[in-house]
Amino acid sequence: MQLVGSDCAVCHRGITFAPEAASCPTCAIAFHLTCLSAPSTCPTCGSNFTQLTVSRAQATTAGHAQAVAWGRKAALAVCLALFATQASLIGAALVGGTATPTHVVQFLISLVLIAALYFGYGWARVWLALSSGFGAVVAFSLAWTASRTGNLGNAFFLSSLVIIFAVSFGLLLFSSRVALFLASQRSGA
Numbered sequence: 001m002q003l004v005g006s007d008c009a010v011c012h013r014g015i016t017f018a019p020e021a022a023s024c025p026t027c028a029i030a031f032h033l034t035c036l037s038a039p040s041t042c043p044t045c046g047s048n049f050t051q052l053t054v055s056r057a058q059a060t061t062a063g064h065a066q067a068v069a070w071g072r073k074a075a076l077a078v079c080l081a082l083f084a085t086q087a088s089l090i091g092a093a094l095v096g097g098t099a100t101p102t103h104v105v106q107f108l109i110s111l112v113l114i115a116a117l118y119f120g121y122g123w124a125r126v127w128l129a130l131s132s133g134f135g136a137v138v139a140f141s142l143a144w145t146a147s148r149t150g151n152l153g154n155a156f157f158l159s160s161l162v163i164i165f166a167v168s169f170g171l172l173l174f175s176s177r178v179a180l181f182l183a184s185q186r187s188g189a
């Protein structure tokens with residue numbers, strides 16, 4: 001909490017100089033160090049506020065590391081899912097003999113985008129999020145048509161694309177933990 005400008009919880013006078021004061025993170029109160037009856041002991045709850053402040057800071061750091069680790073897994077899952085999708089599309093085109101140079105170029109571009117996403121480039125995140133959102137809508141309408149025409153194998157494949165695209169879209173745009181991880185990739189932290 002902000003020390004300067006707070007009132008001392010013991011003598012109720014203002015704190016004007018941070019080094020002569022401290023605060024208890026549990027009670028959210030501040031006090032002059034000279035007003036304490038025992039050193040490092042909160043006048044309200046009686047606990048050691050120095051230790052509390054240190055463990056609070058450690059908990060915040062640990063929470064941040066946990067969020068980044070979760071974001072890393074989610075980002076990796078999105079990258080792998082999008083890669084698998086692109087690979088299955090080009091694979092199907094190659095097997096079916098319908099692959100064109102455009103397919104190959106699109107596949108290579110998507111590889112670059114996925115790699116750029118993993119390394120935290122914001123434009124790759126926005127681009128992949130928007131194209132995932134678009135892909136989800138397209139795959140959904142194709143899945144709908146396929147199921148109406150009784151092509152259940154195709155409908156099933158397209159439905160799994162809808163899920164992959166929709167989850168990627170949501171994670172990339174709205175997950176604060178993914179954003180945290182991507183930011184940490186860019187800062188090299």
Ligand SMILES: [Zn+2]
Pocket residue numbers: 008009010011012013031032035
């Ligand atoms: Zn005081």
Ligand SMILES: [Zn+2]
Pocket residue numbers: 024025026027028042043044045046047
């Ligand atoms: Zn306290």
